[in-house]
Amino acid sequence: MMDRRSFLKAGLGGTLLLGTVSLGAGLSGCDAQPAGERPDLASSDGAGYRFGFLTDADIVMFQALVPAVIAPALTQKERLPAVTAQTIRDIDAGILRFSTATRKEIRQLFDLLTFGPSRLAMTRIWSWENASQADTAAFLERWRTSRFGLFNKGYIAITKLTNVAFYGNAANFALSGYPGPPPWATAALPQFQTETL
Amino acid sequence: MALADPIAAGIASGWNVTDAATLSGHTDLEADVVVIGTGAGGGTTAEILSGRGLKVIMVEEGRLYHQKDFNMDELKSYSNLYQEGMSRATKDGAIAVLQGRCVGGSTTVNWTSSFRTPDETLNYWSEQFGLEQLKPESMKFWFDNRMERHSMAPWQMPPNANNDVLRQGCDKLGWSWGVIPRNVKGCWNLGYCGVGCPTNAKQGALLTTVPGALENGAQLIHGLRADRLQWREDRIESLQASAFKADGYTPSGASVTLRAKHFVVAASAIGSPGLLLRSELPDPHERLGKRSFIHPVNATIARMPERVDPYYGAPQSIYSDQFNFANGVDGAVGFKMEVPPLHPAMAAGVLPGHGEQQATDMANLPRLQSVLALLRDGFHPDSPGGTVELREDGSPVLDYPMTDYLWNGVREAYLAMAELQFAAGAEAVKLAHMDARWHQSWKDTREEINRLPMALHKVRLFTAHQMGGCGMGSDPRTSVVDGNGLHHQIRNLSVHDASAFPTSIGANPQLSVYALSARQSTRLAEKLTA
Known part of the structure; x- marks a missing residue:
């Protein structure tokens, strides 16, 4: 783990990179396209999903980030791969409703986090593919406690996208002790009745 | 009430509701008044003006969601009912902005708190912005009037x-x-006001003034974004608008031109200044968008x-x-x-x-x-x-x-x-x-x-409360619209939403918007039907 002084230096370098990395990534053409269909991340109920925002590189990153954010909340650890895939799909679906300007800003952040030189300078993660949960959590902690508002902002973006997608999903309600909408109400309201033909 | 969906029933009865996703090519429309936005300000305006026999078209960027869509599901609601899929924030990203984007605007997703504008605020407006006509004694009638229209009363049940x-x-x-x-009728005390009331209890614009306007023969076009007001000299000639596909956010390519005698902007304290800025309206004292x-x-x-x-x-x-x-x-x-x-x-x-x-x-x-x-x-x-x-x-x-x-x-x-x-x-x-x-x-x-x-x-x-940006005042050098909501430079343009507030309110603003809009709309109706 680096000391604060070297982190601050890396942080400043990273900040300077922010403006150029998107351009660099764009010019080199790496992973500019949304991932589209990813059968390996499909839900078990067979419903298809097409990624409309996240690239293959983003998905590799979130396969490391999502467990670092939410794995300790899971009581059944064997659910982690399926929950991670579901959360990544929900993150993608959520981002698609953001404004063009916000999507552009998120694109910049994700490019920065997936583009080799900037990723290394800012996150100390050698590769998302091989990053341990502890390494990823340490990176998140550094961004959370950073004195630089830009990194706090990046931390909030990553954890908010992940937490909202995870805790907002009915399959995970029990983990927050939220019983869901009251059954007596859903039993009485017409919009919850499955139509009988 | 909870088991019958008044919006579904109204549409079945022949309300003039157009989903802009069904439009193609270019459409020309004409009315006496075009109202942009269907939230607290726009809904009130449309109901009052249409009630005076004026032909009104309501333009709403968001879609028409109602009981069938209100499933107490946070993720779906945040994506569909809120601006920018609940990701809206201030420019530096430091302040999250919660704001509705649907028919009924923020009143469809607010938590139903219904306060009168504090006397201190109205008196301050009078002293600082020359708004004597909005002093508490003059506004009392409008607060009473709107509390009745929206079934507002102190919550009778014990607090949660x-x-x-x-x-x-x-x-x-x-x-x-x-x-x-709270503005509720027959509330089930469930707690899901923020994701669209599932029981039709909340008396926001969606279930009061918008249906009222439709009953009066007004037209509602939803999924249609107001792009630009075309103007010449001191008059707006038309509104240029563009349609979204049924997903609510992908532009379809269809466009609409709306002509009218008068235009009322009620697109929120971010949307209204945004539309006026895009339209490059005269702003000789550079007040537009300021004091937000x-x-x-x-x-x-x-x-x-x-x-x-x-x-x-x-x-x-x-x-x-x-x-x-x-x-x-x-x-x-x-x-x-x-x-x-x-x-x-x-x-x-x-x-x-x-x-x-x-x-x-x-x-x-x-x-x-x-x-x-x-x-x-x-x-x-x-x-x-x-x-x-x-x-x-x-x-x-x-x-x-x-x-x-x-x-x-x-x-x-x-x-x-x-x-x-x-x-x-x-x-x-x-x-x-x-x-x-x-x-x-x-x-x-x-x-x-x-x-x-x-x-x-x-x-x-x-x-959750955006106000100002088209501030009211008697002095054109320090404000965008006058005390009646009329634009200082453009004669047939009014602003009837929270963007007209010269300061914040000091309380949840929905009743302030309803009351001010009711007052301005009643005056405007007199002017337009004279």
Whole structure:
């Protein structure tokens, strides 16, 4: 783990990179396209999903980030791969409703986090593919406690996208002790009745 | 009422409702008045003008969602019913902006709190902005009138446990509190106001004024974005608008030109200045988009010894004005204290974290309680507000600088809220602040509050109340519209929403918007039918 002084230096370098990395990534053409269909991340109920925002590189990153954010909340650890895939799909679906300007800003952040030189300078993660949960959590902690508002902002973006997608999903309600909408109400309201033909 | 969907019934009965996703090519339309936006301001305007026999077309960027769509599901609702899929924020990303984007606007997703504009605020407007016609004695009629229209009354049931903490804390400390009037009829006390009322109890624009206007023969076009007002000399000639596909956010390529004698803009305090800026309307004194206010909100979280179930029950029923006008109307910033509901996604968004700490905090959700403070911005030279500007793609964004004056208020509010939660029996309290920790005593929490940096991206800041940007005033040099909502430079243009407020309100603004819009619309109807 680096000391604060070297982190601050890396942080400043990273900040300077922010403006150029998107351009660099764009010019080199790496992973500019949304991932589209990813059968390996499909839900078990067979419903298809097409990624409309996240690239293959983003998905590799979130396969490391999502467990670092939410794995300790899971009581059944064997659910982690399926929950991670579901959360990544929900993150993608959520981002698609953001404004063009916000999507552009998120694109910049994700490019920065997936583009080799900037990723290394800012996150100390050698590769998302091989990053341990502890390494990823340490990176998140550094961004959370950073004195630089830009990194706090990046931390909030990553954890908010992940937490909202995870805790907002009915399959995970029990983990927050939220019983869901009251059954007596859903039993009485017409919009919850499955139509009988 | 809850089992019959009045919107579905109205459409079946032949209301003139157009889903812009069904349009193709170019469409020309004409009316006496085009109303842009269907929230608190637009709905009221459309109902009153159509009630006077004027042909009205309502234009709404969001889609028409109603009971069949209101499934108490946070993720779907945030994506569909809120601006930018609930990701809207101020320009630097430091303040989350909660704002509706659907027929009924924010009144479809608000927490139903219904306050009159405080007398102090109206008197300040009169003294500072030459708005004598809006003094409390003149506005009383309109508040009474709109309270009746929207079935507003102090909440009759006991507060939920979340709100009761605010009441108990105030009682213990000798602070004032009151019961919040709500705009509901036959409310089931479920707690899902923020994701679209599932029982048709909430009497927002969606179930009152918009149906009223449609019954009067008005037309509603939803999924249609107002792009630009075409003008010549001192008159608007037409509105250029473009349609979205049925997903609500992909442009379809279809366009609409709407011509009218008069245009009323009620597209919110971000949308209205945005439209006027895009239209490059005359703005000789550079007032457009300026003095934008948001009631900056900060919050504290308490862990209570018993279950709170902060997701159930009327979300807001108790308030405290102990510190709202304590320093006078224009002294150190005042704040109103209320309670937010905490559903899991909302709770996780308010306090982002990761790993063990986040898992533990979220697992305690049934025992969590939260208090929030609405800072009353815009009443002091050190609170000049933000600026709505246009991004490269023409979309509006609010640049809102936090000043030291406001940061002092944030700190004072943290202190009051944490003290209150401990007084009400909290086991531990944590600030909605990135560097905060749980503390089990008021003393430790107070020390932390005095020590922590009050800084952007550290303090979790929110706004659900956007106001100003097309401010009212008698002097064209310092305002965009006059005291009747008429644009100072363009004769057939009015602004009837919260963007016309010259300051923030000092209370949840929906009733202020309804009342002001009712007053302005009644005058406008007289003018247009004379």
